[in-house]
Amino acid sequence: MKQEYTITIFSENSIGLLNRITIIFTRRKINIESLTVSESAIQGVFKFIIVVDCEPDRIANLVKQIEKQIEVIRAFYLTSDEILHQEIAMYKIETKALLETSMIEGIIRRYNARILEMTHDYTIIEKTGHKAETQELFNQLKPHGVLQFVRSGRVAITRLRKELLSDYLEMLEGEHRLPVIA
Amino acid sequence: MGAQTKKIEHITGSDALLQSLIAEGASTIFGYPGGAIMPVYDKLLDYKGKLKHILTRHEQGAVHAAQGFARATGQVGVCIATSGPGATNLITGIADAYMDSTPLVCITGQVFSPLLGTDAFQETDVVGITSPVTKYNYQVTKADEIPAAIARAFYIARSGRPGPVVIDITKDAMIATLEYNYEPCNYIRSYVPEHKIKRDQIDKAALLINSAQKPLIVFGQGIILGNAEQEFLEFVNKSGIPVASTLLGLSAIPNNHPQYMGMVGMHGNAAPNIKTNECDVLIGIGMRFDDRVTGVVSKYAAQAKIVHLEIDKAEINKIIKSDAPVLGNVKESLPILTELIEEGKDYKAWIDSFQTCYDEEHKRVIKEDLQPAKGKIGMGEVINVLNSITKGDAIVVTDVGQHQMISSRYTDFKKTRSMVTSGGLGTMGFSLPAAMGAKFGRPDRQVISISGDGGFQMNLQELGTIAFNKLPVKIIILNNNYLGMVRQWQELFFDERYSNTPISSPDFVALAAAYKIDGELVTERETLKDALQRMWDSENTYLLEIKVAPKGNVFPMVPSGAAVDEILYGDERK
Structure with missing residues (x-):
């Protein structure tokens, strides 16, 4: 049975590394459900968050292949209960539709969404949450006409106190060379 | 003299590249010029005597030569090509080196940096590809x-599990100048x-290991890549455990060692394959359980505990x-392990049980392979006679196919790094250029290229390189007028429908003569030994075409989808 995993990769910031990482998935015919890249809390270290559906017996080997890339510092995989995660979604609707009835306003309130921008023509609504939640809001708005819809990749943070990488980097500094990894 | 500041020179990128290569210990590099790499080729003239450049006849020849050089010497192999087709012609060799963990640094020229991404002439996305x-x-x-990139490239190529590194350099970077100061890399x-x-x-x-009654060691190229032959030998000697090699592990231990039980895998020896599924502890050392070794994985050593170094x-x-x-x-783990294991445990009954399997294989396959009673010359027979001449002293470089399996099954090895073969990728056309590279790397050793008639024709242009350099490589072509291994599979698994496996060849001896290379054709058993002896004794390049039985097969065989102890001996249907 496939299961959803969130893969977290800490890497150097270098051209071509994204390609080297994605071909590891391509080669094994594993689809990437979402991908987010940004600088991590540690300066100069970049963080990839990749969501995949994958068999439990394949995920460990897959992540080891990622970690094997020269410019990857560490890679981890986590199941949904080990992380907090969010996605951001934006919805563009006609302002006319919003003003005609109070229904859309009610939907916005109920879903804890907020209005980012409003013009005569259109209104942009923003909602942060799990994919299911942002999708539900989309489904609610759809009958009223959604002009545009976009959802980001996942951002995730572990329930651990510190960044998974911090201890490792400290150890690297301490031992200077040849870190121990089980 | 007072405190000296380090002298910093202003030189071109091309000079920096070549000086960096020299600083990393490169002495022989293989390559082919072209537009985008011309500034480097121009500067090569200024480094004669320090850096020997071998002009191959095709970029694929250059990369396989660099592989052969690396495999025979343990040093990083270096090749150079131009952008576009020059670079793409390297790909097969790079992929081969990646599969077989061969340390390579491949330099490719690239179009001027402002032209990147414009579909410029001879532009290819080399980093992407x-x-x-x-x-x-x-x-x-x-x-x-450039200096830092080359330093990183060598460090990465040779450290850890070795592998190929590509450095793609734009033409403007070769021409521009820099302050040159070389610092080797030892940390990333x-x-x-x-x-x-x-x-x-x-x-x-x-x-x-100490609790085992029936342990088996299966070792791979990790022994050779780690320069751990001595450490391995001490482990083997102290433990008394029977050992078997993978294809790429061959020659890491002399095969006359009393505990050496042969090669595992699809065409390996029956005993170690069968015993894989009888042992209680299987010790894999510097090997990666390739599918040609394991057969069907679910039935591989399922009864055994696995130790994996x-x-x-x-x-x-x-x-x-x-x-x-x-x-x-x-190299580090084995000595510690050797200290901890019990010495001289009695495995006599276990080791004797290998002999029974060997006897069976000998009766059904080996005897006829090595000394066919009648008919055409057999491939195994050639290797057997060759052993009697080389005494296990040669570096054998094979191509891919039947002759490769026969060579790996029967060649005697006394010294490490004596078997160079394309294992993981299985690249036909590998042997001739790789043998050339091996000979450049080890001029002190006899290097014998063994090919089939099919594979030889895939890179025969390298005869030109060999002839020009008067390189005394010995070349054996085992000609059965077939793409033999594919033909064997057609016979066994495709109802004897021989689709596109009969293959014609030129007169190889005449071809050699066209390059002014000595050659000889052997068709009869009676002349085989003398011809091989003449080849061995020759001071020059020598090509021997040997006509062998057209429909010889390689057995034993673990057919794909079978377990390693489900072996075909080839006599089942008779």
Whole structure:
């Protein structure tokens, strides 16, 4: 049975590394459900968050292949209960539709969404949450006409106190060379 | 003299590249010029005597030569090509080196950096195209990046589990000048070439080994790549455990060692394959449980506890779940393990049981392979006679196919790094250029290229390189007028429908003569030995075409989808 995993990769910031990482998935015919890249809390270290559906017996080997890339510092995989995660979604609707009835306003309130921008023509609504939640809001708005819809990749943070990488980097500094990894 | 400041020179990117290569110990490089790499070729003239450049007849020849050089010497092999087709012609060799963990640095020229991404003449996305088959690759667009890029390339190529590195350099970076100051690289924050040996892992492995009644060692190229032949031999001698080699492990231990039981795998020896599924502890050392070794994985050593000594973390538990993994360089882990294992345990009954399997294989396959009673010359017979001449002293470089399996089954090895073959990728056309590279690297040793008639024709243009350099490589072509291994599969698994496997060849001896290379054709058993002796004794390049039985087969065989103890001997249907 496939299961959803969130893969977290800490890497150097270098051209071509994204390609080297994605071909590891391509080669094994594993689809990437979402991908987010940004600088991590540690300066100069970049963080990839990749969501995949994958068999439990394949995920460990897959992540080891990622970690094997020269410019990857560490890679981890986590199941949904080990992380907090969010996605951001934006919805563009006609302002006319919003003003005609109070229904859309009610939907916005109920879903804890907020209005980012409003013009005569259109209104942009923003909602942060799990994919299911942002999708539900989309489904609610759809009958009223959604002009545009976009959802980001996942951002995730572990329930651990510190960044998974911090201890490792400290150890690297301490031992200077040849870190121990089980 | 007062305190000297380090002298800093202003030189071109091309000079920096060549000086960096020299600083890394490169002495012989293989390549082919073209537009985008011309500034480097121009500067090559200024480094004669320090850096020998071998002009091959095709870029594929250059990369295979660099592979052969690396495999025979243990040094990093270097090749150079131009952009576009020059670079794409390297791909097969790069992929081959990646599969077989061969340390290579491949330099490719690239179009001027402002032209990148414009579909310029001979522009190819080399970093993109080589990413899946390199340990690391990098595009240099500025001259001052060159020394550090080369330092990193060599460090990555040779450290940890070795592999190929591609450095793609734009033409403007070759022409521009920089302040040259070479610093070798020995640390990259994000790269852990060797994990520190964990004592508890070794303790666990030793405990399993000491508790074993029927242990079996299967070793791979990790022994050779780690320069751990001596450490391995001490482990083997003290433990008394029977050992078997993978294809790439061949020659890491002399095959007359009393505990040596032959080769495992699809065309390996019956005994180690059968005993894989009878042993109680299987000790994999510097090997990666390739599918040609394991047969069907679910039935591979399912009864055994697995100990796995391996440098590459990603190989542990990749195919076979290991009960006692030991992560790290075997050169370091083996001596600790050797200390912990019991000496002189009595495995006599267990070792004797290998002999029974060997006798069976000998009766049904080996006897006829080595000394056919009648008919055409057999491939095994050639190797057998060759052994009597070389006494196990030669570096044997094979191509891919039947002759490769026969060579690996029957060649005698006395010294390490004596078998160079394309294992993981299975690249036909590998042998001739790789043998050339091996001979450049080890002029003190006899190098014998063994090919089939099919594979030889895939890179025969390298006869030109060999002839020009008067390189005394010995070349054997075992000609059965077939693409033999495919033909064998057609016979066994495709109802004898021989689609496109009969293949014609030129007169190889006449071809050699066209290059002014000595050659000889052998068709009769009676003249075989003398001809091989003349080849061996010759001071020059020597090509021997030997006509062998057209429909000879390689047995024993673990057919694909079968377990390693489900062996075909080839006499089942008779």
